[in-house]
Amino acid sequence: MSMPQVVIVMLESDGRYWIDGAQLRAAADATAAGARRAALVSVANMAQKSRRSVRAVITEPDGRVWRLFLGADGQLAQPVQPTSGTLDDLDALQVPGHYRSAVDEIVTAIEDGRADHARHQTRRLVQAASAEYGAGHPYALRAMELHAHASYAADSPEAACDLYLQAARGWHRRGSVQYWSAAQRAYAVWHRAAFDPTLAAWQGEELMSVLRLGGAQTAATSRAVLAHTNDVRRKQLSADVSASGPSCEHHCNANNTSDEHGP
Known part of the structure; x- marks a missing residue:
């Protein structure tokens, strides 16, 4: 049995979203909820195309984190609840x-x-x-x-x-x-x-x-x-x-010169 692939998703409040650092097309309604729906569709398509299950870590604009598991058929395999983005080291000044x-x-x-x-x-x-x-x-x-x-x-x-x-x-x-x-x-x-x-x-x-x-x-x-x-x-x-080459003005001047002096 193959290991599930892990994808990292970031949502923006204006409908934009990133999957593994690549920005995808923004949601049509330009909202965080729209971005979440669009991102889930993209992740489900990834699972179906690769025929592998996917673990998705989705971070909301407010810092909430969803950890989802989708089967190889692209269906959500287990219920989830968002976790808080509350942190101890607010600026990550120390390396874990x-x-x-x-x-x-x-x-x-x-x-x-x-x-x-x-x-x-x-x-x-x-x-x-x-x-x-x-x-x-x-x-x-x-x-x-x-x-x-x-x-x-x-x-x-x-x-x-x-x-x-x-x-x-x-x-x-x-x-x-x-x-x-x-x-x-x-x-x-x-x-x-x-x-x-x-x-x-x-x-x-x-x-x-x-x-x-x-x-x-x-x-x-x-x-x-x-x-x-x-x-x-x-x-x-x-x-x-x-x-793009010589301008129209250049061609026109060249033609006018030809007309004046003959062939």
Whole structure:
């Protein structure tokens, strides 16, 4: 009998939801309840397509955690009750003892230049912490930030930026000052990285939505992001125009010259 696959789901109050760190299409009604329904459909489809049972850890916007078990047919196999997201270490300032060796291994791998190995290990750490405590728990958010750091070291700045943004949202839901630290890291990665202009513009919009959560504290950074995003768009538009070939004006002038001087 195969082991059940574990999936980590995070819900937002505006209908968005993430499964294993990937954002899926938002619920049509733009509510947390809609996101929950859509996420359950997605998880059930995963179970049916893989023909494997699934353990899903679903974290609500208010910090409640649902632990669900779905059979290989996609049906809920046992009744569940949400658990509280109440935590002892509100900012996860200490590494839990049973995760310390894994964190040490990851840090050493990054320092030794084995960033791909570190990225793989941090992904597993995020899954483990989310499954044990819930995706909105500070331990899971710290693991997500470490995953972002490893992703950046592995030359994947777009993934690092997305992970820092997810962590910032999580910290903000908890009312933690760590929100600003994660948002600043997302901004630093996004501003310094030279990845695809279309993706950079899209992530700039995502970054602005996260920064708006901070109100006046983040207003200056939001303006900087807007300016840089607009600059990226202008450069991309200019490149697209250049790549499209000579302008109509050039062709028209060429035709007029031909008419004046003959063939």
